[in-house]
Amino acid sequence: MQEKLQNIKNEALAQILSATGPEDLERIRIQYLGKNGDLNEIAKTFKSLKPEEKAEIGLLFNDVKSAISIALETSGSKIQNLKLKIEYDSTLPGTPVPIGHLHPVTYAINEISTAFEKIGFTRVRYPEVEWDYFAFGALNFPENHPARDDWETFFVEADPDPEMGKIVLTPHTSNGQVREMLRVGKPPVRMINIAKCYRRQSDVSHTAMFHQFEGLVIDEGISIANLRGTIEYFVKTFFGENRTSRLRPYHFQFTEPSFEVDISCGICNGKGCKLCKEGWLELGGSGMVHPNVLKAGKIDPRKYTGFAFGWGVERCYMMKSGTRIDDIRLLYDNDIRFLNQF
Amino acid sequence: MNILIPDSWLREYLITDASPKDIQKGLSLCGPSVERTVKTAGDVVYDIEVTTNRVDCMSVYGIAREAAAILPQFGFTARLKPLLPGSIKSGTIPGFTIDNNSRLCQRILALKLEGIKVEPSPKWLQDRLNAVGQRPLNNLVDITNYVMWETGHPCHVFDFDRLTTHQMLIREALKGEQITTLDNKTYVLAGGEVVIDDGTGNIIDLPSVMGTANSVVVENTTSALLFVDDVDHARVRFASMTHAIRTQAATLLEKDINPATSLLAMSRMLDLITQIYPGVKISRLIDLYPHPQKSEPVTLPLGLISRLIGQEVGQKQVLDILTRLDFQVSVTGDILTVIPPPWRQADIRLPEDVVEEVARIYGYHNIQPVLMSGPLPPPDHNSAFYWENRIRTALKYFNFTEIYTYSLVARDDGLKLKNPLTSEWVYLRTSLFPSHRQVISQNLGKADTLNFYEIANVYLPRKHNLPVEQSRLIVTTTDIDYYKFKGRIESLLKDIGVLNLTPRIISDSGIFYWEIALSELLDFATDLHPFTPISKFTPIFEDVNLPYTGNYAQTIKKLYSLSPLIKNIELKDKFDTKLTLKITYHSDIKQLSSVDIAPIREKLTKAL
Structure with missing residues (x-):
């Protein structure tokens, strides 16, 4: 009986292959799969089989039946296309492969770290939950500086360490500066530190948790001109060839001189518009490493100089032309309808 | 802190030919930033951001003094009309x-x-x-x-x-x-x-x-x-x-x-x-005023100024700038001595403070950008960054969506904040899952199934020390197909070269999730795949149906033990009580034939 079924299959498939129109296929269907077709005729004889034979023959039977059905169907659509003289309809959608999404912050971090790694920066990551010493003390913050009080920085409920002080959630990636100096030991230092930071604030441009990237370069003869060179390189790489940067005087405890870095507005190209301040957007802070900070990192400020900058990842991403995200909190709401757009 | 300064008020103390636009530009580039100007009837009001160290500029007079020092650098005439303490007679108030x-x-x-x-x-x-x-x-x-x-x-x-x-x-x-x-x-x-x-x-x-x-x-x-x-x-x-x-x-x-x-x-x-x-x-x-503050002199080598700026600024220009800022200056050899005016006492204490004064008035915009030359630091290959990206990318293509959730949660056994901002963010989390459960519940109904992942730290408390910041991966799904979820995780592990790790998948609140310390993966992750020479003998494949006992791993182990010629066993299908397995027979030393495998097949069918 196996042989018979096998023969029916071969015969049917051969006929289907040589069919030239839908009427041929219908005739073949009736002959093999119809109510009084060849397969049903065979099925009628199953009663006489032994039980163990029945199972085996049954499997083969189903196999043959489905092979013929599938062949009929495939051949049917081929014949249909033949009629329309179309091999493939390129306007029909392909079969989609469902894929997920990276978070915009990841895109931004990847782009930032790639840009700096290309000019020899080493990527590192330092603690988010940090000693007051590395977050403030080693960075030349006076004991009573406002950033060190309860209104701006998060403190952890824990006994302070006699040397390292209280435990804080680091409010900036600058906590990595002295840690990196101690790790490297002897300049040159070229660090890019990207990590989470925390501040007690929440509005359209601030979330209590955010990311910063911190650049630190220390060597003999590092100057403001080098800082400008690095910023220009980054601005052109990350924001685009047509953007430019400028430094304005500013004040930070751990740099001297200190600068605020602006980039030209991508909307008005520096002419001045509603979104910018007279053609400029604030990128973030930077400066020449304060001699007290170098000392804390066991580096001789008479021999070496350096620069540092620390900017918001989200802020930079939002300032990139065309991202159109006007509220930083969207990034952390994790609404699938938002995430699906990236 | 911002301060509003009307132009007309400013000009009571500042005599200059500079226009409001010129003043705005000069101040922004070299001093306190004029964030915008507002035109009012017959006047212009400057909105100026003054940094905390320059409280001396938080006034009409302070800005006039600053502008008088800056504007000559842009070619304008500028002079301060000084405000002097009049001759008030000191003494007492009788009876008070x-x-x-x-x-x-x-x-x-x-x-x-x-x-x-x-x-x-x-x-x-x-x-x-x-x-x-x-x-x-x-x-x-x-x-x-x-x-x-x-x-x-x-x-x-x-x-x-x-x-x-x-x-x-x-x-x-x-x-x-x-x-x-x-x-x-x-x-x-x-x-x-x-x-x-x-x-x-x-x-x-x-x-x-x-x-x-x-x-x-x-x-x-x-x-x-x-x-x-x-x-x-x-x-x-x-x-x-x-x-x-x-x-x-x-x-x-x-x-x-x-x-x-x-x-x-x-x-x-x-x-x-x-x-x-x-x-x-x-x-x-x-x-x-029993203890009047005194200005301390600051000394520095003149050369430091040009070195830190990165281009040459002449001595005459240095002295001219500092004098305009009301510093008393003197030069002995290469040493510059500077005494700041009273209103700058708190701010000017180091040589670098003096460099800043010169550099900002000279104009940061006049310093040419130059990338640093010099040696690079020794390479430090922290491969975590590489593998994190590999994992993120793989999961994205396996249809999972990356999220970033807050490290702080409302309840946890971990470290507590002393001064939380809201009751939602009080503890540093020791597990990523609660944050994901929350994101999933917020998104229910917005998509058919939710598949998320994240790489983030948890914070494991230690006595008298900072917490251990453990980087973890979490993958979550609302899809009820356990094997589909497990299969994707296994594909991920295979992709990063991690073998012999069984993912511990947990079911909670209608969610399957897998949370693991990244170090457990990174210890084994590798792109190095040792090559096995392709055998000249072809393997024989065969599908066999065997009963399913409820423990697949045991079954497989048993089957492999039957013959060294069984090189691979792959699950093709599983019904309630039946497994269909694809068996690969192969020998490195000879070409197998059906004669060789017949006895093994015999053992296979009888093994369970």
């Missing part, structure tokens, strides 16, 4: 005593006025105050505000007759003492605020922060006490922040104004009083 503690308050100036009438200020004065957003109240209060805006030092005025004890005692507040400020709000003091006591235990002022209702000028005031004080700046901030009283006075005085400025402010108040009310009787000036 002030008992100061210079640790709490560096300097106090007080002056009594008699024969005054409280009334609205002249219109020009009201207009000026309106232009800078200060509401005019009455002549006395308006003069204190006007002078604060002009000189940068806050001023206060008391109703002299309401100071009934004729006595002032400067002291620290005790915990639990109460005050009612001039806006009729009552505060319970925390202790440590600096207050003025009338000698009987009554508090009659919260100096440098806000006046109290029991001593301020009222409608029928006829004699007044002009008062300028320099309470210790840290205590000003403490009082102001603790009670959320953010007055202009407090935001200025918390920044350590040089007490030399107080005399300018007092003398300017007196100017205005005598100018507007020539008939007023004026007492001698009480001036309590």
Whole structure:
């Protein structure tokens, strides 16, 4: 009986292959799969089989039946296309492969770290939950500086360490500066530190948790001109060839001189518009490493100089032309309808 | 902190041919930033951001002084019309005593006025105050505000007759003492605020922060006490922040104004009083300033300036810039000695501070950008960054969406914040899952299935140390197909070369999730795949059906043990009680035939 079924299959498939129109296929269907077709005729004889034979023959039977059905169907659509003289309809959608999404912050971090790694920066990551010493003390913050009080920085409920002080959630990636100096030991230092930071604030441009990237370069003869060179390189790489940067005087405890870095507005190209301040957007802070900070990192400020900058990842991403995200909190709401757009 | 400065007011002290646009540009590039300008009827108002170290610029006069130093660099003429303390006679006010503690308050100036009438200020004065957003109240209060805006030092005025004890005692507040400020709000003091006591235990002022209702000028005031004080700046901030009283006075005085400025402010108040009310009787000036601050000289090698800037700035230009900033300069050989003016004492202490002054006036925009040359640091291959990206990318293509959730949660066994911002963010999390469960519940109904992942730290507490920041991966799904979820994780593990790791998948609240310390993966992750030479003998494949016992791993182990020629077993299909397995038979030393595998097949079928 196996042989018979096998023969029916071969015969049917051969006929289907040589069919030239839908009427041929219908005739073949009736002959093999119809109510009084060849397969049903065979099925009628199953009663006489032994039980163990029945199972085996049954499997083969189903196999043959489905092979013929599938062949009929495939051949049917081929014949249909033949009629329309179309091999493939390129306007029909392909079969989609469902894929997920990276978070915009990841895109931004990847782009930032790639840009700096290309000019020899080493990527590192330092603690988010940090000693007051590395977050403030080693960075030349006076004991009573406002950033060190309860209104701006998060403190952890824990006994302070006699040397390292209280435990804080680091409010900036600058906590990595002295840690990196101690790790490297002897300049040159070229660090890019990207990590989470925390501040007690929440509005359209601030979330209590955010990311910063911190650049630190220390060597003999590092100057403001080098800082400008690095910023220009980054601005052109990350924001685009047509953007430019400028430094304005500013004040930070751990740099001297200190600068605020602006980039030209991508909307008005520096002419001045509603979104910018007279053609400029604030990128973030930077400066020449304060001699007290170098000392804390066991580096001789008479021999070496350096620069540092620390900017918001989200802020930079939002300032990139065309991202159109006007509220930083969207990034952390994790609404699938938002995430699906990236 | 931002301050509004009308152009017309500025030009009372700044004589220049520069236009408002020029002033805006010059200040922004070389000094305090003019964030925008607002045109009003016949005037322009500058909105200027002043950094905390430059409290000397938080006034009309301060900005005029700064602009006079900057504008010549842009080719304009600019000259400051100096504001000098007039000749006020110092002395005492008969029958009135002030008992100061210079640790709490560096300097106090007080002056009594008699024969005054409280009334609205002249219109020009009201207009000026309106232009800078200060509401005019009455002549006395308006003069204190006007002078604060002009000189940068806050001023206060008391109703002299309401100071009934004729006595002032400067002291620290005790915990639990109460005050009612001039806006009729009552505060319970925390202790440590600096207050003025009338000698009987009554508090009659919260100096440098806000006046109290029991001593301020009222409608029928006829004699007044002009008062300028320099309470210790840290205590000003403490009082102001603790009670959320953010007055202009407090935001200025918390920044350590040089007490030399107080005399300018007092003398300017007196100017205005005598100018507007020539008939007023004026007492001698009480001036309590036992420890005047002195400027310390700063010395530096001249060459440091050009070295740090990165291009040559000539000595003549250096001296010219510093002189314009009112620094006293002298050069001996290569050494430059600089003495800052009183209003820059707190800010100019190091050679680098002097470099900053020269560099900013010289103009950062005049420094050519140059990338650094020189050796690179030794390579440090922290492969975590690489593998994190590999994992992120793989999961994205396996249809998972990356999220970033807050490290802080409402409940956890981990570290607790001392000063949380909201009740949602109190603990540093020790697991990522609760954050994901929350994101999933927020997104239910917005998509058919939710598949998320994240790489983030958890914070595992340690005694007397920082917590361990453990980087973890979490993958979550609402898809009910366990094997589909497991299969994707297994594909991920295979992709990063991690073998022999069974993912521990947990089911919770209708979610399957897998959370693992990244180090557990990174210890084994590799792109190195040792090559096995392709055998010249072809394998034989065969599908066999076997009963499913409920423990697949056991079954497979048993089957492999049957013959060394079984090289691979792959699950093709699983029904309730049946497995279909694809068996690969292969030998490295000879070509197998059906004769070789027949006995193995026999064993296979009987094994279970």
